[in-house]
Amino acid sequence: MTTATLAQVRSYDRSVQLLLANQFTINLGFYMLMPYLAQHLSGTLGLAGWLVGLVLGVRNFSQQGMFLVGGTLADRFGYKPLIVAGCVLRTVGFATLGLVDSVPALLVASAATGFAGALFNPAVRAYLAADAGERRVEAFALFNVFYQAGILLGPLVGMLLTGVDFRVTCLVSAVIFAVLSVVQIRALPARGGDGAGERGRAGDGAGTGVLAQWRSVLRNRAFLLFSTAMIGSYVLTFQVYLALPLEVRRLGGDGDFGTVAVALLFAVSGLATILGQTRVTAWCKERLAPGRALARGLLCMGVAFVPLLAATALPVPDGGAGRWALAAVPPMFAALLLALGTMVAYPFEMDTIVRLAGDRLVATHYGLYNTICGVGITIGNLLTGVALDAAREAGMSALPWLALLLLGLGCSAALYGLHRAGRLTPAASPEERPAQV
Numbered sequence: 154m155t156t157a158t159l160a161q162v163r164s165y166d167r168s169v170q171l172l173l174a175n176q177f178t179i180n181l182g183f184y185m186l187m188p189y190l191a192q193h194l195s196g197t198l199g200l201a202g203w204l205v206g207l208v209l210g211v212r213n214f215s216q217q218g219m220f221l222v223g224g225t226l227a228d229r230f231g232y233k234p235l236i237v238a239g240c241v242l243r244t245v246g247f248a249t250l251g252l253v254d255s256v257p258a259l260l261v262a263s264a265a266t267g268f269a270g271a272l273f274n275p276a277v278r279a280y281l282a283a284d285a286g287e288r289r290v291e292a293f294a295l296f297n298v299f300y301q302a303g304i305l306l307g308p309l310v311g312m313l314l315t316g317v318d319f320r321v322t323c324l325v326s327a328v329i330f331a332v333l334s335v336v337q338i339r340a341l342p343a344r345g346g347d348g349a350g351e352r353g354r355a356g357d358g359a360g361t362g363v364l365a366q367w368r369s370v371l372r373n374r375a376f377l378l379f380s381t382a383m384i385g386s387y388v389l390t391f392q393v394y395l396a397l398p399l400e401v402r403r404l405g406g407d408g409d410f411g412t413v414a415v416a417l418l419f420a421v422s423g424l425a426t427i428l429g430q431t432r433v434t435a436w437c438k439e440r441l442a443p444g445r446a447l448a449r450g451l452l453c454m455g456v457a458f459v460p461l462l463a464a465t466a467l468p469v470p471d472g473g474a475g476r477w478a479l480a481a482v483p484p485m486f487a488a489l490l491l492a493l494g495t496m497v498a499y500p501f502e503m504d505t506i507v508r509l510a511g512d513r514l515v516a517t518h519y520g521l522y523n524t525i526c527g528v529g530i531t532i533g534n535l536l537t538g539v540a541l542d543a544a545r546e547a548g549m550s551a552l553p554w555l556a557l558l559l560l561g562l563g564c565s566a567a568l569y570g571l572h573r574a575g576r577l578t579p580a581a582s583p584e585e586r587p588a589q590v
Contacts, residue, residue, distance in 0.1 A: 246269060290500045386494075387530050400480075423492075437449075447501050451498060455562045458555075
């Protein structure tokens with residue numbers, strides 16, 4: 154992390170600094186464990202493949218499917234309680250994953266770790282947006298730096314601990330979340346959402362108040378259009394974990410070369426963000442309107458697959474350095490361009506959500522946004538997998554890369570259209586905003 158980045162961090166209030174450090178620690182604890190969980194379940198515990206998939210799927214569903222609930226609770230009861238509750242729940246969940254071996258207990262622990270993320274993720278982002286004020290874009294750029302640093306370091310720490318015993322990894326991760334919970338209880342100032350105001354307007358009790366919150370968000374047409382257009386960014390960036398590693402191993406094999414090359418994909422993506430995020434954000438903010446920055450970020454993500462598309466026109470060497478270069482270099486360029494596109498778009502993406510929310514029910518908006526994008530990732534990855542299989546069977550290796558390129562171009566055009574139509578500009582509250590189609 155550069156000196157300029159650290160100086161920028163120090164320019165914010167203590168609460169923002171703590172939220173940035175919290176996010177690094179959250180990702181450190183999460184990614185030191187999760188990449189090795191499947192191997193623990195299938196190897197150490199000897200579970201069948203479908204049971205491993207069930208345990209991991211429960212975790213994903215309990216997070217993606219519950220983001221709206223977590224955001225709603227944060228707006229009604231305050232951001233700090235939900236952040237603390239999420240960390241405490243993840244402490245219990247990770248410790249349980251390391252101590253139990255029965256399938257029912259593993260499912261409960263997996264669900265707990267997922268729901269924990271649904272509790273603190275919208276609350277953290279809404280809290281950061283509130284305390285950063287007019288410097289939200291820069292704050293979310295720093296947030297992405299700390300976020301990526303945790304992703305980069307977590308698997309390395311987890312690899313060392315898992316080399317001793319996976320249970321040690323689980324317990325160390327649980328301790329990290331326990332310490333984080335205590336620090337936040339003691340040091341994080343209380344910040345409230347505005348769900349209480351929504352409850353007062355509803356006038357019919359808590360249940361009606363929640364429904365009023367959800368109706369208010371669902372009437373925000375501009376927000377829903379923006380959320381739908383941004384699904385592509387998450388599908389595209391997720392290919393660092395799906396299509397790019399598969400392509401590396403397809404050409405480079407499953408041996409040491411493939412393992413090293415896949416590790417380098419993650420390293421390139423993470424280091425590029427850590428070193429370049431604040432500079433990219435400063436450049437974009439000075440020269441581009443938020444809508445244009447978002448459109449260009451998505452365009453860059455789509456173009457990231459051009460090197461892979463171009464590589465399909467080259468003959469595949471039988472082996473040696475030529476085959477290794479073809480296996481590693483195009484995916485590496487793709488990972489770098491995906492990271493650059495994310496650097497361009499992410500801070501403006503997070504800021505746009507707040508602006509479209511009209512600074513009301515911000516955590517609920519973040520929660521619904523995460524749910525929409527999570528569903529989109531699931532569908533997008535399914536279709537990407539279908540395209541990869543079809544490409545192999547039909548001998549059309551360009552198919553998945555062409556599809557991903559077109560997805561990026563389409564989403565970029567959609568965001569530019571929303572920008573030109575004024576749909577991404579600050580608006581009145583949902584009750585005052587005219588209906589849009």
